[in-house]
Amino acid sequence: MFVQGLQAEEAVTVGTGKMKLGALMQGWAVDDTTAPNNADLNFRLRRAEFKATGSVHPDSRYFIMIDAAKNPSSTGDNKILQDFGAAFMIFENFEVIAGQFKIPTTDEGLRSSTELLFPERSYFARTFGDRREAGVMLDYNGKPVRVRVMASNGQASPGAVSTNVNEVDSSKDVNGRVDWTIIEGLKLAAFGSNSQSVVGNSLRTGGDIEYTCPKMLVRVAGVSAKEIGIEKTGMVADVGYNLTEKLQAVARFENYQVTTAPKSSARATSLGLNYMFEGNNLKLQLAHTMMNHFTSVGGTPSAYVDGTYKLGSNNAGSLTVLSLQTTL
DSSP states (O other): OOOSSOOOSSOOOOSSSEEEEEEEEEEEEEEEOOTTSOEEEEEEEEEEEEEEEEESSTTEEEEEEEETTSOTTSSSSOOSEEEEEEEEEEETTEEEEEEEEEOSOOHHHHSOGGGOSSSSOOHHHHHHSOOEEEEEEEEEEETTEEEEEEEEOOOSSTTOOOOSOOOSSSOOEEEEEEEEEEETTEEEEEEEEEEEETTEEEEEEEEEEEEEOSSEEEEEEEEEEEETTEEEEEEEEEEEEESSSSEEEEEEEEEEEEOSSSOEEEEEEEEEEEEESBTBTEEEEEEEEEEEEEEEEEOSSTTOEEEEEEEEEEEEEEEEEEEEEEEO
16 A cells, blocks of 8 residues: 655664665666667666655654756756655644655556555556646545545646646646455545646546456556547556466556547557566566657757667567566
8 A cells, every 4th residue: 555654764863753765676677679760779777766764743743855966967857856744643644745756646646666566657547647746635545444635735747747837727636545455355446536737727636456366367457538628538447466476467558548530549568577686675577568659858959769668659669677676
């Protein structure tokens, strides 16, 4: 289960209260065959996250996380400050959280990078979730149900990535998510988002289901959205199967469609292997993604390929990513 910040279990010396430090380091080797960004092998420093969590009172906690791998000279989500906030337990199972953190929408977007079945999140998760915004969230976590509702500044436009920015209009975005653990190993969830930006309104509704057992994990998610009058739908399905205690085979299929004229659609299929040296704390991931009407994401110079993909009509090709991840 995703938690914005964790209570410190092992303290380091601090002025008041207690603190826990952690880090995530991830490096990639990327090969791309998708025009126009077809390039030779690229080595990329994908993540260099450092976080501190702790508390100064039993009913409060704080958290801060930076990603030193962010490129300050690029556009969009270019600040190394990622998560920052404080939380207060008003009464049992009910918490108020203020600061900057991920909005409560897609499950994959909320999950820690350490838990992903593939080196990178799907296009579905990056488009309809995986957004950090400044705001306030109410979090009720009374098992088997968890409810999260957040009011936030939002983005400059639907789908934009602009972390660490001020409000651009007088309205606030509202995002909510409800998780229900039906039985052990089976979870259902629904989420919704209403955003009013300077260029128009965005309304998204969706849900996901997850089934886990000792050897297998299955996740399926879908969403329907209307953004500035354009209707879109998306879905993604992930499967992970433990071949051995340390070796895991994974597969993903995702589909994205624009149903308002001019209509368009895109598909991606990914296969991979994960080798867990020490669970998610030290793992090697190999993933190969075959794309239809997607194109790889490149930068400057044009030979640079970052290992992710976006919509690209009449484009087809593949991305192969080898990732080594370690956490502290």
